[in-house]
Amino acid sequence: MAVAALRWLVVILIFPTAALADAVNRGQYLFTIAGCTNCHTSAKDAAATVAGGDALKTPFGTFYGPNITPDPATGIGTWSLADFKRAMRRGQRPDGSLYFPVFPYTSYSAMSDQDLDHLWRYLQTLPAVNKPSTAHQIRWPFGWRGSMRFWNWLYLPAAVEHPGADMTATAVERGQYIADHLAHCGECHTPRTILGGRDLDRYWAGGVVEGDDVPNITADNEHGIGEWSTDDLTMLLSIGMLPDGDFVGGSMGHVIHGTSALTAADQAALISYIRTVPAKRHDIAKRK
Amino acid sequence: MWTYQKAHYAGQKAHYAGLLLILTLTLTALTMPAQADGAGAIAYRKAVMSSVGGHLKAIVGILKGQGGDKVHLLAHAESLAALAVITQDAFPLGSDAAAGKTDAAARIWEKPQDFKRATDAFISETAALAAAAKTGDLRAFGKQLGVVGKVGCKGCHSAFRSK
Numbered sequence: 001m002a003v004a005a006l007r008w009l010v011v012i013l014i015f016p017t018a019a020l021a022d023a024v025n026r027g028q029y030l031f032t033i034a035g036c037t038n039c040h041t042s043a044k045d046a047a048a049t050v051a052g053g054d055a056l057k058t059p060f061g062t063f064y065g066p067n068i069t070p071d072p073a074t075g076i077g078t079w080s081l082a083d084f085k086r087a088m089r090r091g092q093r094p095d096g097s098l099y100f101p102v103f104p105y106t107s108y109s110a111m112s113d114q115d116l117d118h119l120w121r122y123l124q125t126l127p128a129v130n131k132p133s134t135a136h137q138i139r140w141p142f143g144w145r146g147s148m149r150f151w152n153w154l155y156l157p158a159a160v161e162h163p164g165a166d167m168t169a170t171a172v173e174r175g176q177y178i179a180d181h182l183a184h185c186g187e188c189h190t191p192r193t194i195l196g197g198r199d200l201d202r203y204w205a206g207g208v209v210e211g212d213d214v215p216n217i218t219a220d221n222e223h224g225i226g227e228w229s230t231d232d233l234t235m236l237l238s239i240g241m242l243p244d245g246d247f248v249g250g251s252m253g254h255v256i257h258g259t260s261a262l263t264a265a266d267q268a269a270l271i272s273y274i275r276t277v278p279a280k281r282h283d284i285a286k287r288k
Numbered sequence: 289m290w291t292y293q294k295a296h297y298a299g300q301k302a303h304y305a306g307l308l309l310i311l312t313l314t315l316t317a318l319t320m321p322a323q324a325d326g327a328g329a330i331a332y333r334k335a336v337m338s339s340v341g342g343h344l345k346a347i348v349g350i351l352k353g354q355g356g357d358k359v360h361l362l363a364h365a366e367s368l369a370a371l372a373v374i375t376q377d378a379f380p381l382g383s384d385a386a387a388g389k390t391d392a393a394a395r396i397w398e399k400p401q402d403f404k405r406a407t408d409a410f411i412s413e414t415a416a417l418a419a420a421a422k423t424g425d426l427r428a429f430g431k432q433l434g435v436v437g438k439v440g441c442k443g444c445h446s447a448f449r450s451k
Contacts, residue, residue, distance in 0.1 A: 043447070045402075212451055231352060239437030240445070241348070245341030247437065249391065253446025260438060 027122025030115055033266075034108075034182045035258040038251065039065035051075070051129035056102060057210045060196060061138035063102045071128035084120045085113070089159040091152060098148035100136070101196065106156050107184035110177070112165030155197035164269075175273025178266055183258060188214045188251070191284070204277050206284025209251070213284055220279035233271045237262065325380075326387025333378040333392070336371060343368045344437075351430060361429065365421040369414040372440070376407045391450045403448060410440035 031037075040050035053065030069075040076084070083094040091098055091105035099105060111119075141147075163169050164177025179185045190198045191207040206216035206223070218224040225233075228243060235241040240248045240256040248256060262270065343364045350356040350364075379396050396403045413436045420429040 235348065235437075239434055240442035241344065241437055243345075245343070245345030245348075246337075247341075247441035247445050248451070249442070249445025249449030250393075250451040252451065253442050253449075256442055257446070 023118045023121045024125055025122075026115075027118035027120065029261065030119045030182060031122050032261045033178065033258045034119075034184065035255055036068070038254045038258075039103075040068050041065075048129040048131070049126055050123075051131045052133050055134075058102060058196075059139075060100070060102075060142040061136060063100065063136045063138075064134035065103075066133035067129065067131050068123065069126050069129045070124055071130050074130050074132045075128060076123070077128060081117065081120050084123075085116050088116055088119075091148070091156065098145045098152070100138075100142075100145070100148065101151065101155070104184045104187045106198070107181055107187060109157055109159045110162040110165075110181045112161045115165055115182075151195065151197070154195065167265075171269040171272040172276055173273075174266065174269035175271065178262070178270045179273055183255065183270075185217070189217050191282070202280055202282055205280035205282035208284070212250070216280065216282050216284050217274070218277050218280045218282075219275070220281055223281060223283045224279060225274075226279055230271055230275075233274060234267070237267055237270065326382045326384075329378070329380050329383035330388045330390045330392075333383065333390075336374055336378050340368060340371050340375075340441075343371070344441075347433060351426075351433070358426070362418070362421040365414070365418040365429075368436070369411070369418045372407070372411045372414040375410060376404070379403070393448050393450050396448050406444040406447060410436075410444060413440045 036050060037053075039053045039056060041047055042052060042054050044054070048069065050065075050068045051071075052067045056063045056065070067075045070077040072078050079087075079094060086092045086094075087099070088105060088108045088111060090109070091101065091103065093099065136143075162173075162177045162181055164173040164175070164181075167174070169177070186198055186204060188207055188209050189204045190200065191202050191205060193199050204216070204218045204224075205220075207214045216224040219226040221227055232243045235243075236248070237256065237259040239260065240253060242248060247253075259267070259270070346356060347361060347364050347368075350358060350361055379392065381397060384390065384392060384394060384397060413432070417429070417432045417436050420432045423429075
C-alpha cells in the first residue's frame with residue numbers, strides 16, 4: 001500500500017514536470033522555426049531575447065517588433081493564454097484593438113491549439129525585461145488601427161487548424177504547415193497587392209522587402225528554383241549554402257538559423273512541400 | 289641669332305610643357321585612385337569570395353559523390369583556410385556601398401571588432417576543416433563542413449551582408 005502510494009507520488013511529481021518540459025522544448029522548437037527573434041530581438045549587442053526588435057521599413061511606415069517577454073509592464077506578462085491565441089490567430093490585442101499585418105498573424109491563424117499552447121509555455125520561460133517597445137512610425141493614412149478591420153476582412157483567413165500541425169500528417173501537409181504557418185515563407189516571398197495583402201495568385205513568385213528583391217522560389221526554371229535538386233534545398237535549409245557555393249545572408253541568413261533547427265523528418269517534409277509549389281514566371285530577382 | 293634664340297626658347301617651353309605634363313599625370317595618378325581603389329577592392333573581394341564558394345561547391349560535390357576525388361578534399365580545405373585569412377584584408381575602408389555595387393553591410397566598418405570576431409571564426413573553423421581533412425575521417429570532415437557553413441559563412445553573411 002505504501003509502495004503504491006509512493007508510486008503515485010512519483011507519478012504526480014515527475015510526470016507533470018516531464019510533460020511540461022516537453023511542451024516547453026516543443027515550444028522552443030516552434031519559436032526557433034517561426035523565427036520570432038528576427039523581428040522581436042534587436043541585432044544590437046547583448047540585446048535581450050524578444051525584448052523588442054529593430055526597424056522594419058515597409059511602404060506603410062516603419063515598424064518595430066514589440067517586447068514580448070513576460071514583463072507585466074512593458075511585455076506580455078499580464079496576458080492569458082486566450083489573449084495570446086487571439087493575438088496570434090486574429091491579430092487582436094487583449095483590449096480588442098488590432099495589430100498591423102506586419103505581424104504575420106495571417107500566417108499564424110492556422111496554427112494548432114496545441115502548438116500555440118507550447119509556444120506560450122516557452123515564452124513564459126524567457127526572462128522578463130522591462131523595456132518599453134518603440135512606437136511605430138506609420139505613414140498617413142495607414143496609422144488608423146480601425147482600418148485593419150476591413151483589411152482583415154479582405155486578407156485574414158478563418159482560424160482553421162491546418163492538418164499539418166499533426167506530426168502524423170502526410171509529408172506534403174506537414175511541409176505546408178511549416179512553410180505557411182510556422183516559418184511564414186510567403187510573408188516575404190509572395191508579392192503584395194497595393195493594399196499590402198499577399199497576392200496569392202503569385203504565391204512565392206518573389207517580392208520586395210525593405211527595397212531589396214526577395215527571390216522567386218517557385219518551380220520556375222528560369223526565375224525560380226526549378227533547377228535546384230533536393231540536395232540543393234537540403235544544403236540551403238540546413239546550412240544556408242546556395243547551389244553556386246555562396247551563402248545567403250541578411251534576413252534569409254536569420255531564417256536559415258530557424259530552418260537549420262528542423263528535425264530531419266520536418267526538413268524532408270518542408271522540401272517535399274516546396275517541390276509541389278507550381279512554377280510562376282515572375283522575374284523579380286535573379287540573385288547576382 | 290634671332291632664329292636660334294627663338295628655337296632655343298621653343299625648346300625650353302617644350303621642356304617645361306613636358307615637365308608640367310608629367311607633374312599633372314603624377315598628381316592625377318596620386319589623387320584618382322582614391323576612387324578607383326574602392327571599386328578595385330570590391331572587385332578583388334568578389335573574386336576572393338567566388339573562390340571560397342568554388343572550393344565549397346567542389347567539396348560538397350565530392351562528398352555527395354557527384355564528381356571529383358576524395359584525395360583532393362585536403363587541397364580544397366587548405367585553400368579555404370588560406371582564403372579565410374585573406375578575407376580579413378578584403379574589406380578595406382572605402383570599399384563600401386559608396387564605392388561601388390556591393391552587398392557588404394555598413395556594420396563591417398561600424399563594428400570592426402565584431403567583424404574581426406566573425407572573420408576569426410571563419411579562419412579557425414576552416415583551419416579545423418583542413419585538420420579534419422588530414423585525418424581522413426570523412427564523418428568528422430562532413431560535420432566540420434557544416435560548422436564552417438553555419439558559423440563561418442552564414443553567420444558572417446547574416447550579420448554583415450545585406451542579403
